Amino acid sequence: MYRAHVLVCGGTGCTSSNSLEIIKALEDSIAEAGLAEEIKVIKTGCFGLCAIGPIMIVYPEGCFYCGVKVEDVPEIVEEHLLKGRPVKRLIYKEDSSLNMAKSLNETDFYKKQHRIALRNCGVIDPENINEYIAMDGYQALAKCLTEMTPADVIKVVKDSGLRGRGGGGFPTGLKWEFTAKNQADQKYVVCNADEGDPGAFMDRSVLEGDPHAIIEAMTICGYATGATEGYIYVRAEYPIAVKRLEIAIGQAKELGLLGKNIFDSGFDFDLHIRLGAGAFVCGEETALMTSIEGNRGEPRPRPPYPAVKGLFGKPTTENNVETFANIPQILLHGAEQFASMGTERSKGTKVFALGGKIKNTGLVEIPMGTTLREVIEDIGGGIPGGKKFKAAQTGGPSGGCIPASLIDTPIDYDNLTAIGCMMGSGGLIVMDEDNCMVDIAKFFLDFTVDESCGKCSPCRIGTKRMMELLEKITSGNGTLEDIDKLEELAYYIKQNSLCGLGQTAPNPVLATLKFFRDEYIAHVVDKKCPAGVCKALLNYVIDPAKCKGCTKCARACPVGAISGTVKNPHTIDPSVCIKCGACMENCNFNAISKK
Amino acid sequence: MVKKISKIPFNGTPEQEARLKEVINESKHDKSLLMHVMQQAQLIYGYLPFEVQVMIAEGMDIPLEKVYGVSTFYAQFALSPSGKYSISVCLGTACYVKGSKDVLAKICEKLGIEPGECTPDGKFSIEACRCIGACGLAPVMMVNDDVYGRLDPSQVDGILDKYMA
Numbered sequence: 001m002y003r004a005h006v007l008v009c010g011g012t013g014c015t016s017s018n019s020l021e022i023i024k025a026l027e028d029s030i031a032e033a034g035l036a037e038e039i040k041v042i043k044t045g046c047f048g049l050c051a052i053g054p055i056m057i058v059y060p061e062g063c064f065y066c067g068v069k070v071e072d073v074p075e076i077v078e079e080h081l082l083k084g085r086p087v088k089r090l091i092y093k094e095d096s097s098l099n100m101a102k103s104l105n106e107t108d109f110y111k112k113q114h115r116i117a118l119r120n121c122g123v124i125d126p127e128n129i130n131e132y133i134a135m136d137g138y139q140a141l142a143k144c145l146t147e148m149t150p151a152d153v154i155k156v157v158k159d160s161g162l163r164g165r166g167g168g169g170f171p172t173g174l175k176w177e178f179t180a181k182n183q184a185d186q187k188y189v190v191c192n193a194d195e196g197d198p199g200a201f202m203d204r205s206v207l208e209g210d211p212h213a214i215i216e217a218m219t220i221c222g223y224a225t226g227a228t229e230g231y232i233y234v235r236a237e238y239p240i241a242v243k244r245l246e247i248a249i250g251q252a253k254e255l256g257l258l259g260k261n262i263f264d265s266g267f268d269f270d271l272h273i274r275l276g277a278g279a280f281v282c283g284e285e286t287a288l289m290t291s292i293e294g295n296r297g298e299p300r301p302r303p304p305y306p307a308v309k310g311l312f313g314k315p316t317t318e319n320n321v322e323t324f325a326n327i328p329q330i331l332l333h334g335a336e337q338f339a340s341m342g343t344e345r346s347k348g349t350k351v352f353a354l355g356g357k358i359k360n361t362g363l364v365e366i367p368m369g370t371t372l373r374e375v376i377e378d379i380g381g382g383i384p385g386g387k388k389f390k391a392a393q394t395g396g397p398s399g400g401c402i403p404a405s406l407i408d409t410p411i412d413y414d415n416l417t418a419i420g421c422m423m424g425s426g427g428l429i430v431m432d433e434d435n436c437m438v439d440i441a442k443f444f445l446d447f448t449v450d451e452s453c454g455k456c457s458p459c460r461i462g463t464k465r466m467m468e469l470l471e472k473i474t475s476g477n478g479t480l481e482d483i484d485k486l487e488e489l490a491y492y493i494k495q496n497s498l499c500g501l502g503q504t505a506p507n508p509v510l511a512t513l514k515f516f517r518d519e520y521i522a523h524v525v526d527k528k529c530p531a532g533v534c535k536a537l538l539n540y541v542i543d544p545a546k547c548k549g550c551t552k553c554a555r556a557c558p559v560g561a562i563s564g565t566v567k568n569p570h571t572i573d574p575s576v577c578i579k580c581g582a583c584m585e586n587c588n589f590n591a592i593s594k595k
Numbered sequence: 596m597v598k599k600i601s602k603i604p605f606n607g608t609p610e611q612e613a614r615l616k617e618v619i620n621e622s623k624h625d626k627s628l629l630m631h632v633m634q635q636a637q638l639i640y641g642y643l644p645f646e647v648q649v650m651i652a653e654g655m656d657i658p659l660e661k662v663y664g665v666s667t668f669y670a671q672f673a674l675s676p677s678g679k680y681s682i683s684v685c686l687g688t689a690c691y692v693k694g695s696k697d698v699l700a701k702i703c704e705k706l707g708i709e710p711g712e713c714t715p716d717g718k719f720s721i722e723a724c725r726c727i728g729a730c731g732l733a734p735v736m737m738v739n740d741d742v743y744g745r746l747d748p749s750q751v752d753g754i755l756d757k758y759m760a
Binding site: 012017198199200277278279291427429435453585 | 629633665690724725730733
């Protein structure tokens with residue numbers, strides 16, 4: 001028995017700010033203080049509130065420390081763990097002006113969340129199967145194998161209303177049923193952990209924080225669909241997730257929860273890990289399977305669907321990490337409980353990776369139907385620096401944006417589709433008035449041009465042509481006809497591309513055109529970038545009232561575009577200026593601005 | 596994606612070759628393990644020069660044309676070596692909206708090379724990467740395994756100076 005447990009986040013965000021060194025220092029100081037028998041340090045998965053990492057929680061008090069540094073460790077051990085006096089200056093406070101500490105679940109960030117897929121993240125040690133089992137782990141699998149037929153399992157999943165969390169939103173139970181109906185000597189289960197949307201890290205956090213949930217769910221899926229082998233296709237860029245999966249698979253095999261004759265039911269299931277190699281298109285199911293087979297990850301036309309002819313030509317069920325993470329809870333607590341959450345056609349919860357211009361960047365899990373306003377203002381803590389909210393981008397390079405005027409939209413599959421946006425895999429990037437929507441559209445298109453696999457011409461050539469039009473617009477050479485051409489091309493690519501990548505590639509452009517057409521027009525007619533982002537359209541100007549004539553900017557200018565004499569206001573010659581921004585960076589008086 | 600192919604002569608050692616052969620022998624029964632072998636080869640050599648691709652093709656009994664096709668398809672496979680200090684600046688969405696493009700531009704300006712290139716002394720290489728998943732710390736860059744978060748362009752000089760010596 002330990003009298004206290006110290007949980008430290010070992011997710012990628014916090015390890016990037018040295019949480020592993022903090023754990024080491026903690027263990028050393030605890031041993032030094034002679035408390036090794038009394039206090040246990042646990043490295044957990046992601047807590048979600050990445051903005052204020054590294055995060056540490058001390059139980060039984062539930063004392064929530066944030067922004068901990070290695071230097072703080074001796075004080076925490078000496079004061080808190082030895083003398084029982086929490087270190088006040090490190091305790092998380094929502095508003096630093098109020099001297100009030102709250103426990104984790106009472107904070108605004110956690111209060112409105114409902115954690116199903118993330119239930120164990122930041123709670124258990126992901127490298128210890130016993131902690132997962134203590135949280136009812138593998139009970140759902142036991143129930144399926146010993147009390148239910150495969151058809152029963154599929155019925156529960158269907159009744160729960162769970163839909164694919166990878167972006168498509170296809171009903172999961174139906175997908176399983178299709179595979180189950182096809183007879184074959186071999187079937188497969190595939191977990192899509194190739195999280196390609198830049199700015200999204202839900203799947204990574206689940207794999208890092210709760211790897212056994214995925215193993216359990218895939219085994220259940222295997223039982224339900226008649227598959228005996230599974231593959232987890234995970235990004236090579238996620239080394240911590242890969243390592244924890246390997247450990248988890250090893251432990252499950254050792255306890256007989258994976259392998260031959262699981263729970264003496266006669267059911268066999270084995271799992272393999274395959275590493276991706278950085279190709280966005282591999283998130284598309286047919287491309288992913290082609291990649292597992294060791295080929296260039298190019299998609300192929302459907303039908304035949306994977307349920308008929310998938311991996312190695314055999315019937316295959318493919319689901320995303322977050323979809324699988326919901327499965328054990330659904331089977332354990334029943335379809336009704338899951339279906340009681342959410343909206344009419346979108347049940348349960350959805351995990352979002354909140355990022356961009358928002359105070360509480362991190363991972364949140366909300367019931368479907370929560371409004372964007374609640375996510376941004378209540379959970380996310382609003383926009384830093386008093387700036388105005390402009391839009392939220394969802395679905396990454398395949399998605400669209402939700403403008404400020406629609407901030408009260410309840411988030412679910414159908415509402416987002418109706419406004420020309422999409423749920424996507426869960427990236428939610430908040431943008432403020434300083435972000436140029438044309439530039440954001442260009443950013444995503446640049447991504448898809450780069451990631452287009454080249455198999456079909458609408459995507460390979462079309463996205464490139466769209467990119468050229470956007471470059472023309474942002475460099476100040478665009479015309480109104482270019483905007484029309486851009487739109488026409490976008491619809492053409494959407495209709496004619498082979499796979500999901502091409503069919504959705506124009507979405508960021510179409511969505512920004514729909515809600516922010518005036519910004520496009522400002523770029524081509526007034527030759528101005530209202531947000532002050534597109535360099536070619538900006539002019540740096542010196543405010544003569546603020547300029548002290550210190551000459552620092554003139555010395556910093558690499559092309560000699562600034563003239564003026566000492567103690568007199570300087571001026572910038574726009575015909576010489578290369579818009580590098582060096583003058584603005586160097587000015588001590590805030591006298592230089594972009595217009 | 597266009598890949599820059601190295602013009603630096605191949606100088607693999609017999610030890611590296613022995614390690615690669617071992618990986619190939621463990622995997623050649625299953626041709627779907629090609630990517631795994633290539634990933635291991637890249638760990639051994641640091642990149643996948645043409646000579647290594649030939650060894651893989653022959654060892655796995657897979658046409659060289661297919662090995663080359665796979666190596667050029669995936670962003671992870673490098674056809675030219677990276678510098679002693681490999682810098683990657685995240686241009687994922689969360690970092691991008693917080694200005695990582697300016698950080699990248701500043702590094703390129705300071706080192707005088709473009710993303711995908713290596714300084715002539717072999718010391719630094721730069722790449723723009725997609726997302727390292729540390730979105731809470733945006734904008735983020737990595738120098739080998741060291742992560743630097745919450746950056747602005749003015750910090751670039753100080754960070755690079757640490758590795759210049």
